Amino acid sequence: MTNQPNRKIVLFPPIDEKRLHVLRESAGDVPVVNCLSDEEAHLEIADATGFYGKITPSLLSASKRLSWVQSPTASLEHYIFPELIEHPCQLSNMRGIFGDVIADHVMGLVLMAARNLHIYVRQQSEGDWLPVGGQSTHSTLFDGPGQEKDIDRAHLHLSDCTLGVVGVGGIGSEICRRAKAFRLNILGVDPVCRLVEEINLPVWPTERLDELLAVSDFVVIAAPHTPATEGLFGPEQFRRMKSSAWLINVGRGVIVQLDALTDALQSGEIGGAALDVLEQEPLPKNHPLWSLRNVIITPHVAAASPKIPERHLEQLAENVRRHCAGEPPLTLVDKSSWF
DSSP: OOOOTTOOEEEESOOOHHHHHHHHHHHTTSOEEEOOSHHHHHHHGGGOSEEEEOOOHHHHHHOSSOOEEEOSSSOOTTTOOHHHHHSSSEEEOOTTSSHHHHHHHHHHHHHHHHHTHHHHHHHHTTTOOOOTTOSSGGGGSOOSTTOOOHHHHTSOOGGGOEEEEEOOSHHHHHHHHHHHHTTOEEEEEOSSOOEETTTTEEOBOGGGHHHHHHHOSEEEEOOOOOTTTTTOBSHHHHHHSOTTOEEEEOSOGGGBOHHHHHHHHHTTSSSEEEESOOSSSSOOTTOGGGGOTTEEEOOSOTTOOTHHHHHHHHHHHHHHHHHHTTOOOTTBOOTTTTO
């Protein structure tokens, strides 16, 4: 690797020795300074060209040559600030390492809702052998035309359902690919219109969100927190959804107005909700969502996987290598849009 002259990378807060060794190997002969204190970081960043960690307005103002900042997270709502947006440096994030993991979580929630597994798990603790929509497991038997049982209608057939994805980036695209394997009809909206490869899905512009809401049996939010998405789902959006539809949120909690969602669920305006993220975390123990049978709550774990730490380090090391070689980072961010 041929490094660009006079490059220098500052890390703060400091990282462990194992990861530091990997980054220094990726940097070649470019100095990588693992700062142990805020004071040291302020001194070292003066002539640094790259930075990894938690940048602050004070650190940014102390820099003279900074051209690249790497966020340790994919989401940027707690990272971006006005001076960073205006600064000429490039910003990269950690997107792309969570897609398959979160998509697996989403499909688990879809299956739970479609097959009423969330209800059966609760009934198990009570020793309650009662199919949803029926009095006996034998009521699932089909007796001939016109003899369908309530239990049959209480369980969804996925290939008859439509799944709408709000935010078809790396995570949303993986959700669409998995949903296709279950033969769901798929729709997606995103500020960046693209074609989801492998399944030949054209993504609609966000202006068509209302159309998506009107026909989707599952509405999956996989969008990041940005100025455009904060509070995006409120009373009007729930009114536009099918009364049987489920909302699934694995994006960011602030995208969904918690009070409006609670009202929609309690009134039966929508069919249910599966929530890994909420506007208020953790959700208070006395909140009514805990007790609703048509709600599934997981504690912000959709991205949990033993694969994530190693992917995180691999992507960071590659972006370090690219900076030292004078190449743009893999995961360049539009700072003004927060993604």
